[in-house]
Amino acid sequence: MTTPADYGIIYNWDGAPHGYTELPQSMDQFLQHTYAPLQDTQVGALFWCIGEHASRWQSEGLELLGNEHGRVYENAYNYNFTENIRQMLERGEDPQAALVERGHELGLHVYASVRMNDNHFNGTAPADIPHLHHTEMTGLRRQHPEWLLGDETEEWYAASWNMSVPEVREHRFTHLREACERYDWDGVELDWQRHAFHLPEDDAYRLRYVLTDVQRAARQLAQRLAAERGRPFYVAARVAGSLEMCRRIGYDIPTWIEEGLVDMLIPAGNAATDPDAEVEQFVDLCRGTDIVVYPGFDGALAGVPSGPEDATTREQMSVRGIASRHYRAGATGMYAFNWHAGRDTRRELLTQVGSPKTLQGTDKIYAATHRFFQKEGEWRGAYRRDRILGQVPVALKPTMTGDGPTIRLDLGDEHTEKRQPRFQLRLRLDEWVRGDEVRIQWDGIELVSPDIRFDRGTDPDPIGDFAAAVWFRFDLDAAQVTAGQHQVKVALVTRNPQVASDLILTDAELVVT
Known part of the structure; x- marks a missing residue:
């Protein structure tokens, strides 16, 4: 194993730039929106979400985004977003290939980020799947409601895949494998935290070996690609912020480290930032290996009040405090997730949190972590996985x-x-x-x-x-x-x-x- 470069900041894009330009989006417009927030900052690597369930390239093994409903969309946003991708493909352009090429021109490493079990189905129950008009819906999910978690997990995530089903693991690995083989990435991220509901709630710890099965297959794929391409192909995993919750969800972190199944661990929340990520414990587990630890931030701090400062100032001060604490605990760098931004939206933080030196002398808030619950409405149950010792x-x-x-x-x-x-x-x-x-x-x-x-x-x-x-x-x-x-x-x-x-x-x- 070799250690990845010191990236300073890893920036995860969820694919949103496809929706930032009115149809038809040119490739130059897409790349400009993607990289404008990253240029001339401390960002050293882009982790690019390759899609949640459907393919964003012509695939033999996966359904193409937009096909499930005959390219009829549930709202204007998904129409514009998806058709920008589809029309690029029809013009003979490939946004993933262009994205990787531009990132390399800018001196960045670019990883494929694979959301292992994303669920943005708005709390849909398996019985209601046949009636759901959703762009990320696939025929496979409609055909196999018995492959979903149903009442064996939080209600909001009932339509999530049950990873104990062999066919489900094979399907998710196919998505990962195709993405890695087709493009000149520098590595792949298995984003287990989108979303962290993979196994029946009462059995997750005992079934942890099935998630390790996927992680091990990803490492074997990376080793093959590295040998074929003559350079490292790194494997990152985004996992829960605490080792206890990793166990409860089914992430066998000690085994992943012992077997060398990861090059990078990213302790993070399932929903919103987890300021209490156990960075020191993760670093201690990785001691004596080449594995690096990149904790960081989601797009929000759950439960934090407004004031006395204005919301923007308070967020910036809190982020700087969290980053300073993580570095003191041994973090290699920081990871930014859902930091949707234009050129200047997040520029101040993206030029500060990538190094302890640039954090020195800045205003900060060091705050006790909130234990926050969403008991009703959207994302009910989502926050139970995080900040368990708030x-x-x-x-x-x-x-x-x-x-x-x-x-x-x-x-x-x-x-x-x-x-x-x-x-x-x-x-x-x-x-x-x-x-x-x-x-x-x-x-x-x-x-x-x-x-x-x-x-x-x-x-x-x-x-x-x-x-x-x-x-x-x-x-x-x-x-x-x-x-x-x-x-x-x-x-x-x-x-x-x-x-x-x-x-x-x-x-x-x-x-x-």
């Missing part, structure tokens, strides 16, 4: 010993010769009123006299002076804020007796400015 929100209950929740904050090194930043601990309490008393400690030292401000979001002209949530703010001395783990204890002393609801700690964060 520390907030947590109700502050009376205790016999005066105890309360202890929140862990892991910090990067913020002290530099050029900058001595300001540090502020912020705690957000929901359902707070005068008469409530809490005791707050930073690393065992009690903090007193907080600056208390009502959280009225980012409204520049709020109508009222009161809000049911407040921010407690404490300025900390530089000597109190070192790289590594710190503990914040918040204990309820007295609850206003006229308020029946719980007092809830929704956020705990250290702000570096």
Whole structure:
């Protein structure tokens, strides 16, 4: 095995640039939309989604995108997106081939990203598959509802493939193999996290060997292609952010490492960013091998409130804090997923998070991770796979010993010769009123006299002076804020007796400015 180049940032495109130009899209327009966000940034590799279920090239073993409904589409977006691809093929053009060629011209490595079990079928049950008009629907899924997970997984993912079925694994491997053989990629990503529902819920750990079967076949394919092409063909795998959830889903990470079935591990969320990815544990498992670890980001931070900063500023500060923490834990670089962008949309972050050096001296938020659930509506159940040890929100209950929740904050090194930043601990309490008393400690030292401000979001002209949530703010001395783990204890002393609801700690964060 050889180690992939240090990519700095890996950028995953989901194929969206096909829909960024009105039909008919030229190849130049497609390539411009694809690479504009990446040029002159710290991105060293593009992972390109080759399609969810149907082929985007003329295939003998797969159904062509758009064929299932006779090129009649459920909405304007899918019409424009799919017909841009189809008409390129009809003109004798191949977007995958052109994409790889342009990436290599720009000095980037380009990987095929294969979504192993994508489910954007909007919670469709297997019984309703025959009636679903969806561009990514295939005849194979209609013909074999018995190959789907059904009631053996979360309701929203009932139409996902059951990977314990041999024919399903062969079908998904065919998609992967065709993509790899046809084009001059530098490697392939098995994106197991799109989506992380592969096996019957109660049997997933015991059936983990069937997912290893696919991973092993992918490695054997990569070895053959590397020998034929005379250069490395790397294998990446996007997996759950925690080793515990990897076990529960069916990813046998120790075996994958021991057998050398991956060159790169990408611990990530199934839905939204998982800031608590266990980077240090993944790095420790890979020690003594050539396998590298690239944690990173999805398009959103689940459960994070707006304010006190505006949403964009808060997201950027939070991303920089997460990246700094990951680097301190041993990450090789960062991975950006669903960062849909034009040339300048994400440029600031894409020129910062690819190296610990460029993160030095930037404003950051180091925040406790939210345990977030979507119990109703779209994507219900999707978030249960992620952030399983999220520390907030947590109700502050009376205790016999005066105890309360202890929140862990892991910090990067913020002290530099050029900058001595300001540090502020912020705690957000929901359902707070005068008469409530809490005791707050930073690393065992009690903090007193907080600056208390009502959280009225980012409204520049709020109508009222009161809000049911407040921010407690404490300025900390530089000597109190070192790289590594710190503990914040918040204990309820007295609850206003006229308020029946719980007092809830929704956020705990250290702000570096």
